[in-house]
Amino acid sequence: MDAALGYMSLEDMLSELLERIRGALEVDTAAVLLLDEDRGVLVARAARGLEEEVRQGVQVPLARGFAGRVAAEARPIIIDLDHAEVVNPILRQKGIRSMLGVPIHVEGRVIGVMHIGTLVRRDFDENDVTLLQLAADRAALAIDNARVSEQRAVTEIMQRTLLPNALPSIPGMRFSAKYLPAGSGVKIGGDWYDVFQLANGCLAFVIGDVVGRGVLAASVMAEIRTALRAYLMQGHGLTKVVSMLNDLLVLMGRSRGATLAILELDPQAEEMEAVIAGHLPPLLIEPKGDARLLEQQHGLPVGVRTGHDYQAFRYPFPTGSRLLLYTDGLIERRGESIDASFERLTTAAQAAAQRADSSSSLADGVYRALLDETPLEDDVALLAIESVPLEDTLETTLSARPTVLSGLRKTLGRWLQVVGADEDELFDITLSTSEAAANAIEHAYGAREANFTVSCEHDGQQVTITVRDGGRWRTSRPPGGGRGLEIMRLLLDSVEISSDDEGTAVTMTKRLSHRA
Amino acid sequence: MSALDIEQIDGVPIAHVNEDIDVANATAIQQRLADALGPDALSLVVDLSATRYVDSAGVDMLLRLSDLLDHRRAKLILVIPETSQLKRLATIVGLPAAIAIQPSLTDAVQEVARAQAETTASHPDSAHEQPTGEQGRH
Numbered sequence: 001m002d003a004a005l006g007y008m009s010l011e012d013m014l015s016e017l018l019e020r021i022r023g024a025l026e027v028d029t030a031a032v033l034l035l036d037e038d039r040g041v042l043v044a045r046a047a048r049g050l051e052e053e054v055r056q057g058v059q060v061p062l063a064r065g066f067a068g069r070v071a072a073e074a075r076p077i078i079i080d081l082d083h084a085e086v087v088n089p090i091l092r093q094k095g096i097r098s099m100l101g102v103p104i105h106v107e108g109r110v111i112g113v114m115h116i117g118t119l120v121r122r123d124f125d126e127n128d129v130t131l132l133q134l135a136a137d138r139a140a141l142a143i144d145n146a147r148v149s150e151q152r153a154v155t156e157i158m159q160r161t162l163l164p165n166a167l168p169s170i171p172g173m174r175f176s177a178k179y180l181p182a183g184s185g186v187k188i189g190g191d192w193y194d195v196f197q198l199a200n201g202c203l204a205f206v207i208g209d210v211v212g213r214g215v216l217a218a219s220v221m222a223e224i225r226t227a228l229r230a231y232l233m234q235g236h237g238l239t240k241v242v243s244m245l246n247d248l249l250v251l252m253g254r255s256r257g258a259t260l261a262i263l264e265l266d267p268q269a270e271e272m273e274a275v276i277a278g279h280l281p282p283l284l285i286e287p288k289g290d291a292r293l294l295e296q297q298h299g300l301p302v303g304v305r306t307g308h309d310y311q312a313f314r315y316p317f318p319t320g321s322r323l324l325l326y327t328d329g330l331i332e333r334r335g336e337s338i339d340a341s342f343e344r345l346t347t348a349a350q351a352a353a354q355r356a357d358s359s360s361s362l363a364d365g366v367y368r369a370l371l372d373e374t375p376l377e378d379d380v381a382l383l384a385i386e387s388v389p390l391e392d393t394l395e396t397t398l399s400a401r402p403t404v405l406s407g408l409r410k411t412l413g414r415w416l417q418v419v420g421a422d423e424d425e426l427f428d429i430t431l432s433t434s435e436a437a438a439n440a441i442e443h444a445y446g447a448r449e450a451n452f453t454v455s456c457e458h459d460g461q462q463v464t465i466t467v468r469d470g471g472r473w474r475t476s477r478p479p480g481g482g483r484g485l486e487i488m489r490l491l492l493d494s495v496e497i498s499s500d501d502e503g504t505a506v507t508m509t510k511r512l513s514h515r516a
Numbered sequence: 517m518s519a520l521d522i523e524q525i526d527g528v529p530i531a532h533v534n535e536d537i538d539v540a541n542a543t544a545i546q547q548r549l550a551d552a553l554g555p556d557a558l559s560l561v562v563d564l565s566a567t568r569y570v571d572s573a574g575v576d577m578l579l580r581l582s583d584l585l586d587h588r589r590a591k592l593i594l595v596i597p598e599t600s601q602l603k604r605l606a607t608i609v610g611l612p613a614a615i616a617i618q619p620s621l622t623d624a625v626q627e628v629a630r631a632q633a634e635t636t637a638s639h640p641d642s643a644h645e646q647p648t649g650e651q652g653r654h
Contacts, residue, residue, distance in 0.1 A: 199519065200535050235519025235535065402540035409536065409569060427601040431569055438539045438571060483609070484572035490608045 010146035011054075014046030014139065021135050022048050025128060027116040029096060032104070033060060033067050034112035034143065038216055042067050042113060050117070052090050060088060067113045070101035074110050076133060077101050078124045091117065100124040102133045106144045114139065151215055158218050164195055171396050171411050172319070173203070173267060174386040176361030180329075180371075181213070181379045189379030190217030190258070191327045194225055196232075201406030203267065204232055207279065207325035207383055208260030220256050224249070224302070228262065238262055238275040242302065242310045246277070249303030257301040261325060265317060268413040270387070272317045275310050277302045280328055283345060285353050287320030291346045322353050322362060323385040329378030330370055344370065362386060390415050394456040398437070400444035400469070405434050408454065419458045420514055428491035429510050433465050435484040436506040440469035443504065461511055462493075468505045520545060522552045528628050529553055530561045530621070537567060537574030546577045553590055558635065559628040560585060563595040563621055564602055575609055582615045591616065591631060593624045 018030035029049035033042035044058040063072035070077045078100050101115035114136040167175040181189040190210030198204050206228060210217045227248055231241040259279040265272040274294055278301035281293040299310035331341040352365030362384035394415045398404040409430050416426045444450035452469040488495045496507045521532045529552045537545055553560045582592045593616045596602050618624040
C-alpha cells in the first residue's frame with residue numbers, strides 16, 4: 001500500500017483506493033462492503049459513484065443478492081443486472097447494468113467484497129477480474145491492519161474502564177490479580193474480575209467469562225459488570241442479584257451466555273457466601289494449607305433461561321484463608337481431563353500460597369506455575385484473595401466519603417476481636433470511632449479529595465484510637481454537632497479533641513475488661 | 517433479603533432494616549421509611565433486630581421520623597431486642613422518652629393493635645374512615 005494511504009482512516013483510504021480503481025478499470029461505480037461476522041451481513045464501508053450506499057448504511061445478508069453471493073461463494077462473480085437478483089435497490093436506481101465483484105480475503109477467510117459497476121452494458125473479462133482481485137488483495141491487508149488498530153484502541157479504553165484500576169487496600173486483606181487476553185492482535189476477551197466494597201462493609205468478588213472473545217464479548221461483559229455493581233449497591237442479596245442479572249440478559253436478548261462466580265466476604269464475621277452460575281469452582285485454601293474446590297450446586301450460566309433460581313452457600317474464611325477465582329483458560333489443557341486440571345491447579349496454588357510474600361503475589365505465583373511456558377489458548381482472569389493476620393497496631397487511611405464508614409467498622413471490629421474486646425466493648429469502641437470518622441468526613445465536605453487516618457493501638461489493657469483529619473480547615477466546632485460527642489463520651493473512658501493548623505485529632509481510650 | 521424490606525401485617529407497614537444506619541444512608545432510609553407509611557396507616561413499625569450499628573446521624577434520623585409521623589398523627593414503633601447492643605445505645609441517648617420501643621415484632625404488632633383499639637374507642641367515627649382490606653396493598 002502506498003505510504004500516502006497509510007495515515008488515513010479506513011474509510012478515507014478505501015475511498016481513495018476505489019477512486020483509483022474506477023479510473024484504471026474505466027468503470028462508473030466501485031464499492032467495498034465488509035463482513036460483520038456476528039450478524040452475518042455485509043456492510044457498505046466505502047463507495048465511489050455509489051456514495052448513497054455508504055450513507056444509507058446498506059447491509060446485504062450473506063449468500064443473498066450479488067455481494068452476498070460473492071462473499072458466500074468466495075469467488076469472483078460477473079452479472080448482468082437485467083437478469084439477476086439484486087438485494088440493494090440503490091444499484092437499480094443508479095441504472096447500473098453490469099457488475100463484477102471479488103471477495104476480499106485475509107488468511108483464507110472472506111472479510112468482505114469489492115465490486116465495480118458500469119452504467120452501460122459491459123462484458124467484464126479475465127483481465128478485469130485479475131486486476132480487481134489484485135486491488136482487493138492489496139486492500140485486504142490494509143483493512144485488516146486498520147481493523148486491528150481500531151479494535152486495539154477500543155480495547156484499551158474498555159480495559160481501562162472495565163478492570164478495577166487498583167485493588168482495594170484493606171488492613172488484614174491482600175488481593176492480587178492477573179488478566180491476560182489470548183491472541184496477538186485484539187487484547188481483550190470476555191473474561192473479567194471485579195472487587196469492591198458493598199454498602200454494608202462487606203467485600204464483593206466476581207469472576208466471570210462471557211462466551212466468545214473480542215470487543216463484542218467485552219461489551220456484554222461490561223453490561224454484566226455494571227448490572228452486578230448496580231444491583232449489589234442497592235443492597236440485594238447474592239441470589240437475588242444473580243437472578244436479576246439472568247433475567248435482564250435474557251430480556252435484552254443477549255445471545256452470549258456467561259458463567260460467573262460471585263462471593264461476598266464479611267471480614268469481621270470471617271465468613272463468606274458464594275453463588276456460582278455455571279462457573280468453574282473457586283479454590284479455597286484453608287489456613288493449614290488444605291485445599292478444596294467449592295463444588296457447591298451450580299446454577300445455570302446467566303443469560304440462558306429466565307426465572308432460574310440460584311442458591312447461595314456459606315463458608316468460613318478465618319484469618320490465613322486464601323481464595324482463588326479463575327477462568328477456564330488458567331487450567332484447561334487440550335487432551336487433559338478436568339480432574340487432572342483441578343489437580344494441577346490445587347498443587348500449584350498450595351505451593352504458591354507457601355511462597356507468596358510481599359515481593360511475589362499469590363496470583364503471580366499461581367500464574368507462573370501454570371502458564372508461564374505455555375502459549376495462551378484462551379483468555380485468563382485470576383483473582384486471589386487472602387485474609388492475613390492484623391498487626392498489633394492498626395493504621396488505615398481512608399477517603400473522606402461517608403461510604404467508607406461501614407468498611408471501617410468491619411475492619412475495626414475484626415481488630416478488636418483479635419485484641420480481646422468483648423461484645424459490649426467492641427460495640428462501644430467501633431461506634432465511637434465511626435462517629436469520630438463521620439465527623440472528620442463532614443469537615444472535609446466540599447473540599448477536594450481529602451483523606452483521614454485512623455490509628456488503633458493497645459497495651460494489653462487499654463485501647464487507644466486516634467482519628468486524624470488532615471484538612472487545612474481551622475475550626476473548633478464540636479464533633480457530631482453535639483450528639484455524636486455525647487455518645488462517644490458515654491461509651492468510652494476518655495475522648496480528647498485537639499485542633500491545630502494541620503487539622504483535628506480525636507483521641508479516644510477504653511480499658512478492656514478481658515472477661516471474654 | 518435486601519438492605520430494607522417492607523411488608524404489611526394486618527395493614528400495618530413493617531420495615532425491616534437489615535443494615536447499619538449511619539451518616540451515609542440515614543437520609544435515604546428516612547425517605548424510604550416515610551414512604552412506607554401509607555396515607556391511611558396509623559403506625560409504622562421499624563424493625564432494627566438485624567441492625568448492628570446506629571450512629572448519631574441514625575439516632576437523629578429516627579427522632580426526625582418520629583416527629584414527621586406525629587404530624588401525620590401516626591406512631592413510630594421501633595423493634596430492638598433486649599440482647600441488642602442498640603438497646604444499650606437507645607437507653608444512654610434517651611431514645612425511649614421520645615419513641616416507643618418494643619423487644620420483638622410480636623410485641624410491636626400488639627402495641628399497634630392496642631393503639632388502634634384506643635383510637636377506635638375514643639373516636640368511634642374515625643373507625644369508619646379506615647379502609648378495610650389493607651392487606652391487599654402488598
